[in-house]
Amino acid sequence: MSVENIVGQGGEHLVVHGLEWTAKELFTYPNEFIYWSIQIVMYPYMTGLVAGAFVLSSLYHVFGQQDLKTIARFSLVFSLALLPVAMMPLQFHLQQPFRGMNVMFTPHFTSAIAAFGIVFSTYAVIVLSEIWFVYRKFFVDQIEILKGKEGAVDRFKYYLYLLLSLGAFDTSDAAVAKDKKAVKILAGIGIPVACFLHGYAGFIFGSVKANALWMSPLMPVIFIMSAVVSGIALCMLTYIIIMEFKKWSAIIAKGKGDESVQVIAGAELDVITKTSRYLLGFLIAAITLELLDLIFRGYTAMKSWDILRSVMYGKDFIHIFVMQYGIGNLLPFIMLLVPGLSIRRVFFALIFVLFGVFMMRWNVVIGGQAFSLSFAGYMHYHMPIIPHNMETYKEGLFGALTVFATPFALFWVINKVTPSLEYK
Amino acid sequence: MSCSRRDFIKNTFKTTLASTLPLSAFKMLSPAEVKAYTGDSSIRWVFLVDTQKCVGCGLCVKACKKENEIPYDPPITRTWVERYVLMKNGQAHIESPYGGRDGYTETKIRENEIPPEQIAKGFFVPKLCNQCKKPACVQVCPVGATYQTQDGVVLVDRKWCIGCGYCIMACPYGMRFFHPIHKVAEKCTFCYHRIKNGMKTACVQNCPFGARRIGNLKDPNDPVTKVIMTERVSVLKDEYGTKPQVYYIGLDTNVR
Numbered sequence: 127m128s129v130e131n132i133v134g135q136g137g138e139h140l141v142v143h144g145l146e147w148t149a150k151e152l153f154t155y156p157n158e159f160i161y162w163s164i165q166i167v168m169y170p171y172m173t174g175l176v177a178g179a180f181v182l183s184s185l186y187h188v189f190g191q192q193d194l195k196t197i198a199r200f201s202l203v204f205s206l207a208l209l210p211v212a213m214m215p216l217q218f219h220l221q222q223p224f225r226g227m228n229v230m231f232t233p234h235f236t237s238a239i240a241a242f243g244i245v246f247s248t249y250a251v252i253v254l255s256e257i258w259f260v261y262r263k264f265f266v267d268q269i270e271i272l273k274g275k276e277g278a279v280d281r282f283k284y285y286l287y288l289l290l291s292l293g294a295f296d297t298s299d300a301a302v303a304k305d306k307k308a309v310k311i312l313a314g315i316g317i318p319v320a321c322f323l324h325g326y327a328g329f330i331f332g333s334v335k336a337n338a339l340w341m342s343p344l345m346p347v348i349f350i351m352s353a354v355v356s357g358i359a360l361c362m363l364t365y366i367i368i369m370e371f372k373k374w375s376a377i378i379a380k381g382k383g384d385e386s387v388q389v390i391a392g393a394e395l396d397v398i399t400k401t402s403r404y405l406l407g408f409l410i411a412a413i414t415l416e417l418l419d420l421i422f423r424g425y426t427a428m429k430s431w432d433i434l435r436s437v438m439y440g441k442d443f444i445h446i447f448v449m450q451y452g453i454g455n456l457l458p459f460i461m462l463l464v465p466g467l468s469i470r471r472v473f474f475a476l477i478f479v480l481f482g483v484f485m486m487r488w489n490v491v492i493g494g495q496a497f498s499l500s501f502a503g504y505m506h507y508h509m510p511i512i513p514h515n516m517e518t519y520k521e522g523l524f525g526a527l528t529v530f531a532t533p534f535a536l537f538w539v540i541n542k543v544t545p546s547l548e549y550k
Numbered sequence: 551m552s553c554s555r556r557d558f559i560k561n562t563f564k565t566t567l568a569s570t571l572p573l574s575a576f577k578m579l580s581p582a583e584v585k586a587y588t589g590d591s592s593i594r595w596v597f598l599v600d601t602q603k604c605v606g607c608g609l610c611v612k613a614c615k616k617e618n619e620i621p622y623d624p625p626i627t628r629t630w631v632e633r634y635v636l637m638k639n640g641q642a643h644i645e646s647p648y649g650g651r652d653g654y655t656e657t658k659i660r661e662n663e664i665p666p667e668q669i670a671k672g673f674f675v676p677k678l679c680n681q682c683k684k685p686a687c688v689q690v691c692p693v694g695a696t697y698q699t700q701d702g703v704v705l706v707d708r709k710w711c712i713g714c715g716y717c718i719m720a721c722p723y724g725m726r727f728f729h730p731i732h733k734v735a736e737k738c739t740f741c742y743h744r745i746k747n748g749m750k751t752a753c754v755q756n757c758p759f760g761a762r763r764i765g766n767l768k769d770p771n772d773p774v775t776k777v778i779m780t781e782r783v784s785v786l787k788d789e790y791g792t793k794p795q796v797y798y799i800g801l802d803t804n805v806r
Contacts, residue, residue: 142624143715143728152660153644153806155677155724156630161715221713221733225693228712232581234694239716242692335790336686336722429789499724500806502644 141517143221147510152503160495160507163521167491168215168529170327170349171356171484175533176212177324178357179205180253180316185404187256187313193400196393201361202260203546206253207537212246214529218520238330249316249323256312258292259305261544265291286543324353331490338430338501339437339494344419351412356483358405362398363476364537366469368547369394398472402462409479413455416486433501441504442496446489454482581694581710589699594767595740596702597796598774598783599676603761606631606654606674610753610762615651617741617752626727627651628738629678629753634804635659638670642804650674675805676762678753679704679725679738680786680794687717687726687737696735702767702795703742708734722790740764767795 144159179201185191186198217223233240265287272284294301325346331337332345373390380386420438423431438446458475492507510522519525541547553561614629615622630649636642643659654674657664685704688696695710696717711734718726718735729736741751745764749755754762765774777783783797786805 140621140624140730142626142730143733145624153632153646156625156627156646156649157718157727158724159727161718161728216714219714221715221728222711225710225712228693228695228710232693232710234691236689237692237716238690239692239714330716334690334719336720499722500644502642502806 141515143517146518147508147521149506149508150498150503151506152498153500154498154503154505155500158498158505160492160505162219162491162495163507164509164523164526165215165219165521165529167484167487168526169212169219170324170331170353170491171487172208172215172529172533173212173324173327174349174353174356174483174487175360176205176208176249176357177320177350178354178359179208179361180249180320180357181354182358182361182401182404184313184317184320187309188317193397194404196397197361197365197401199260200365200546201357202253202257203540203544204361204364204533204537205357206257207540208533209250209253210536211529211533214532215526216242218525218529238326238333241326245319245323245326249319252312252316252319256309256316257544258290259308259312262291262294262305263297263302264544266295266297269295290543321350325350327353331494336499337494338428338434338497340490342419344415345490348412348415348419351408351415352483352486354408355405355412356480358401358408359476359479359483362401362405363473363480364534366394366398366473366476370469372547395467395469398469399467402467402472402475405479406459406462409455409459413451413459430501433497437493437496437504441506442489442493445485445493450482450485450489453478454485455479458482581697581707583694583697585697585699585705585707587700589701589703589746591700592768593701595681595745595795596765596767596774596778597678597681597740598763598765598777599796599798600761600763601673601675601798601800603759604631604674604676605759605761606633606650607758608650608653609756609758610676611649611651613752613756614738614741617744618739620736621730624730625649626730626736628725628736629676632675632677632806633659633672634675634802635664635672636670636802636804637664637668639668644804644806671802673800673802675798675801676753677723677725677786678796679740680723680792680796681740683793683795684791686720686722686790686792687735690716690720692716699742701746703740703745704737705739705742706735706737708732711735722787722792723794 142159144161144163147163148159150158182194183198183202183205186194217226220226229240230243233243235241268287269284269291272280272287275281275284328346328349331340331349332342334340369390373387373394376384376387376390423434458478461471461475461478464471495505495507497504510518513519513522513524608631611627611630614620615627618628620626620628625648627649630646630651631654632644632646633650633654634642634644643662643664645659657666681703683702685698688698688704692714693710693712695707695712696704697707698704708729713728713734715728715735718728726735726737728734741749741753744751751762751764754764763774765772765778767775767778769775770779777799778797781799783799784801785794785797786801788794
């Protein structure tokens with residue numbers, strides 16, 4: 127069928143990608159739209175969470191930061207739950223989602239996206255094998271416990287753990303010591319790979335020379351720093367929620383004055399206080415780099431600065447200076463620094479930090495498309511809220527929420543197999 | 551049959567090695583490499599736009615849309631014409647509604663009446679893919695679905711493009727867009743299906759004023775090549791280092 131026929135039959139159903147959510151102002155080229163929308167905001171955000179969660183767990187495994195022992199296991203398992211989700215937004219965004227695998231078949235290595243599959247798989251292998259070494263003894267113990275038990279669930283669990291143990295049943299001290307060594311090595315390799323995975327997400331943007339806002343060699347480093355910030359923050363937040371839940375169930379079961387309640391609450395605050403110091407460190411690094419980038423652009427004032435300035439200080443002022451730097455960086459920074467830290471204060475500070483990193487991604491991805499390549503016009507993004515077709519679902523609020531909710535559902539499942547939340 | 555773990559690993563290693571060596575005799579070609587062998591290496595297609603001759607009738611845009619099956623009503627287009635109206639006070643009015651498809655017959659720009667006595671100068675600038683010598687769009691395609699032929703034209707493989715939009719982002723000229731029906735990246739091809747069969751591009755053929763011309767840069771006797779070689783021509787946005795191959799006569803500093 128020729129195109130004219132198709133157009134003739136259903137012209138009004140033609141979906142021009144980007145047309146629906148882009149409002150243009152002054153002069154833009156005819157083909158310019160917000161092509162990269164909310165899912166491309168989600169992509170570096172989710173990848174960042176993966177990388178950050180892994181780095182947090184590695185701080186314990188490699189550098190022996192004992193204060194992170196409790197959260198290390200949890201953040202490792204959580205980074206596995208986040209892993210498939212880093213792919214999801216890309217898949218949602220592709221115009222030809224079924225061809226996504228082509229990147230693995232014919233990677234075109236001059237493209238920054240092409241190596242994604244390889245870097246990502248390498249990283250997945252490292253995370254999976256590290257978890258295997260961490261939990262191998264646990265698997266063998268479970269097999270011993272479940273051996274000979276009747277009942278379908280127990281049988282299923284027995285075979286599952288049998289499969290997961292991969293036939294390595296040796297739990298002698300020498301074997302366990304070897305496991306620990308392997309974890310250390312894997313975590314050691316994992317840190318640069320996690321940083322690479324994310325720095326490379328920054329490179330995808332930083333290397334687009336056509337985009338005045340994106341093109342900066344600082345972009346990968348900025349992305350890594352804010353990734354670690356968001357990853358640590360999400361791990362802490364999830365940890366708090368789960369521990370609070372445990373505390374409340376202990377209170378309901380045993381009463382408020384029970385010793386176990388005090389133990390949980392004490393351990394929780396201890397872990398959170400210590401982890402928040404690392405969070406602050408990375409937060410300072412991230413803000414410093416972002417401000418350096420901003421100041422440098424203003425000082426050198428290249429051709430693009432006029433339009434960039436009008437976007438940053440004018441149209442996107444609220445998004446950048448109020449929501450990102452103000453609510454997302456400055457406010458939690460003060461909240462975490464003021465002495466006498468309480469779980470509630472940390473909880474809200476963490477939400478602001480996560481929001482701030484999200485806004486940073488938003489301001490990079492959407493902000494980078496807020497001005498025309500002609501430097502003579504603007505584009506505004508109106509995120510589709512209520513979906514009325516597949517495209518407005520995928521590239522709208524609900525698509526983003528789907529992506530955001532998935533790691534928690536996955537964690538719930540994975541945590542049943544590799545429990546990561548003992549607070550002893 | 552007994553097989554110790556050591557034997558298993560040993561045999562796996564041997565098998566891998568034994569199969570890798572013969573397999574390495576084959577060369578992996580990316581789709582871009584394979585496709586790039588099309589085209590005639592004795593030709594380098596270039597374009598020459600004489601902005602002095604353009605009157606903004608929009609016939610080129612119309613012809614292009616029909617010839618290349620780009621849906622007529624959506625605002626996307628492979629080629630377009632921009633109108634520049636520069637005022638005596640230095641203000642610049644620029645527009646290209648629907649790519650200038652319907653011709654510039656109105657004196658209004660974006661609903662604003664432009665007082666003729668305050669106009670310093672006005673002109674039209676046709677735009678199309680620059681078929682760059684170093685195309686950023688080809689560089690960034692993650693699957694090699696877009697490629698440059700030997701005669702210098704950048705094309706898209708509609709069967710292999712995954713629709714990620716990276717090429718659209720990478721083009722400094724905003725030439726690319728998603729085809730609403732094929733759902734893949736779409737761009738001006740210099741009407742490759744026509745020029746390789748000895749015809750002119752649709753826009754060149756339909757320009758009543760000869761503002762658009764196509765030629766072969768490798769042929770010194772080509773009239774277009776002669777103009778490019780002997781007259782003062784310029785290109786758009788050379789600061790991006792893509793080495794664009796659409797040459798312009800009479801560009802203004804205000805042209806974006």
